[in-house]
Amino acid sequence: MFVRWSAAIAAIAFLSGPALAQAGKPTDPQIAHIAYTAGVIDINAAKQALKKARSKDVKAFAQDMVRDHEAVNKQALALVKKLHVTPEDNDTSRTLSKQASDKLAALDKLNGAAFDKAYVENEVAYHKTVNSALETQLIPAASNAELKGLLQTGLKIFQGHEQHAEHVAAELK
C-alpha cells in the first residue's frame, strides 16, 4: 500500500510539474494564441492573393478566406476577453509565423497563373496542416469547454476551406 501511494504521488507530481508543458501540451492561453495566429496568417496570404491573383475564382476564394478568418478571429477575441485569458506567444506560433513569412516572400516572386496555382496549392496544404494540428493537438489539449467548442467550429470551417481550395485547384488545371 505504502509503495503504491508513493508511486501515485510521484505520478501526480510529475504530471503537474513543468515537465508536462515541456512535453508539448499547450495551455489554453497558448492554444488561443496559436489559433489566432493561424487565422492571421491565412488573412495575410489572402490579402496578397487579392492583389496578385489573376483568376476570378482564386480572387473570390481569397475574399472568402478574409471574411471567414476575420469572423473566427473576432469570435476568438471576444471569447478570450470573456474568459480573461491573455493569449501567450509560444514556439508553435513563432514557427507558424516564420514559415508563413517565408511563404509570402516566395509567392511574391510569382505572377499570373503561376501565382494562382502556387497560392491555391499552398492553401490546400496549409489548411491540411492546421486541421491536423487542431484535431490531434489543440482540441484535445484545450481545457476550457468554450475554447474547445470554438476550436471545433474552427475545424469545421477550415475543413470546408480545404475542400473549397481543392475545388479551386482542380478548376485551375
Add this chain to the structure above:
Amino acid sequence: MKPGRLPAIVLAIVFLSMVVPAHAATLQIVMENLVISPAEVSAKVGDTIEWVNKDVFAHTATAKNGDFDVTLPPKKSATFVVKKAGTVDYYCRYHPNMKATLKIEP
C-alpha cells in the same frame, strides 16, 4: 372607403385563396456551427424552403444540379419555392463539407 370597393376586395380575397394551393407549406432548415439540419427534408412542389443561417459566417445553399443557388449572409434567412419534383443534393459553396438533401414530391 367608397361602398363600391368592398365587393372588389372580397372578390380579390376569394380569387387569391383559389390560386394559392392549400397544401403549400414553409419548411425551415437551420445552418448552425457549419451543420445543416435537418440534413434531409421532404417537400412538395409549391412549398417554400426557408434556410436560417445562425452562424457568423456566410453560407450558400447551392443545388448540385443547378436548380438553385441561395446566398445566406451571416445571421440571415432566405427562401426558395420548389418548382419541380426530384431529389436534389445541395451544399455550401464556401464550405463544401456542409451537405444536405431535398426530396421534392410532385
